Amino acid sequence: MDIVELKTWAKSAKGEAIPLFHSFDLATIENRPHLVMIGGTHGDEPAGVQLAKDTLNYLKSLDNNLCAWSWTLIPCLNADGYAQNERTNGNGVDLNRNYPSSNWSPESKKPRYFPGNAPGSEPEIASLVEWTKKYPVKLFVHFHSWEPCVVCTGAPARPLAQFLANSSGYPLQDHIGYPTAGSLSQFGWSDQNIPVICTEEDDNADYKTTWDRFGPGLKKLLSTPCPYS
Numbered sequence: 001m002d003i004v005e006l007k008t009w010a011k012s013a014k015g016e017a018i019p020l021f022h023s024f025d026l027a028t029i030e031n032r033p034h035l036v037m038i039g040g041t042h043g044d045e046p047a048g049v050q051l052a053k054d055t056l057n058y059l060k061s062l063d064n065n066l067c068a069w070s071w072t073l074i075p076c077l078n079a080d081g082y083a084q085n086e087r088t089n090g091n092g093v094d095l096n097r098n099y100p101s102s103n104w105s106p107e108s109k110k111p112r113y114f115p116g117n118a119p120g121s122e123p124e125i126a127s128l129v130e131w132t133k134k135y136p137v138k139l140f141v142h143f144h145s146w147e148p149c150v151v152c153t154g155a156p157a158r159p160l161a162q163f164l165a166n167s168s169g170y171p172l173q174d175h176i177g178y179p180t181a182g183s184l185s186q187f188g189w190s191d192q193n194i195p196v197i198c199t200e201e202d203d204n205a206d207y208k209t210t211w212d213r214f215g216p217g218l219k220k221l222l223s224t225p226c227p228y229s
């Protein structure tokens, strides 16, 4: 099975295409667990997009039999924000507050965290949620930048998150440190028991070199069988 690129599975708020890559045949059920990797949720965090692209290039070079997971990779979920170097999407919504989690809240402390008018209101999130319902997920990994850390929401995935903490030298945490209603970690772990790993590259680091820090850990994660059922 070759890697397939889909350009029409989702559109941004402003109608832009959002490329998605997958390693598995959509018509058959794979026996490998499904890993979903997401870059560019926040459009002003180029380190996350760079890391997702470098991960994709690595996967393209890898014999698929050596990968322990079937996977989906979205290099840049927030195409609108990325084009404008803005955190939010074309509707001014923070996509990591718009997931239809049970604790979604219409409140936000600052405009940059605006969660949208309803849970899952944004086309980027609605399409991603639909994708994960069609192809059940075992692990989410999303790539960000902020203060350097690796956040693992869901203890079963901690051994995998540890690979990323080890290779980057960044601390492994089980919480980002502030409430994030409507985030992927709430939608994944709190609502569905699907662990979520979030990498936060150092905002002060050269984003082009993010792979140097997280690449070795990602390679290890991709070759390690899922440690939970």
Ligand SMILES: [Zn+2]
Residues within 6 Å of the ligand: 041, 042, 045, 143, 144, 145
């Ligand atoms: Zn972010």
